[in-house]
Amino acid sequence: MSDILKKGFLLGLGAAVSGKEKLDVKLKELVEKNELTQEQARTVMRNFVDKGEVKTDEWTAKQYEQTQTMARDLGLATKEDINELRARITELEERLVEEKEESRT
Structure with missing residues (x-):
């Protein structure tokens, strides 16, 4: 089961990296066309990265909860x-x- 979770995480990570690269290219195009300022492009990219970090934190928490549930279901000690x-x-x-000391006195 953990192998499936790992593969899913890596797939999501790959999609995020690919998405970031595509967003970066698109933002550069928009800056070159003067449709966005450099600062606006940085803000968009920062928001994209921040949202990715939030999703990563959510995924990590969910994975931890699922692992705990599986451990309980299998009777494993956490x-x-x-x-x-x-x-x-x-x-x-x-x-x-304490009892040994009390019995000696």
Whole structure:
């Protein structure tokens, strides 16, 4: 399943890079024709890149959620589960030490 997600991500990334290159060419054409100023072209490109970054963040969050769901469905322990168990073990070890000290006195 992760291979499919990886391929999908790479496909999207390739499309974004291709789209950026095509947008860059088109913006240069519009600047040369004086239909856009250099500053307007930069603003359009900046907006395009910003939107891409937002989409990347959204995709990363969605992928994380899907991975967590798959791990739960498969009964796999997540990092959070393991950290919670470590904390519980530490607490129990501390209790055992306290009880041993109390029984010695």
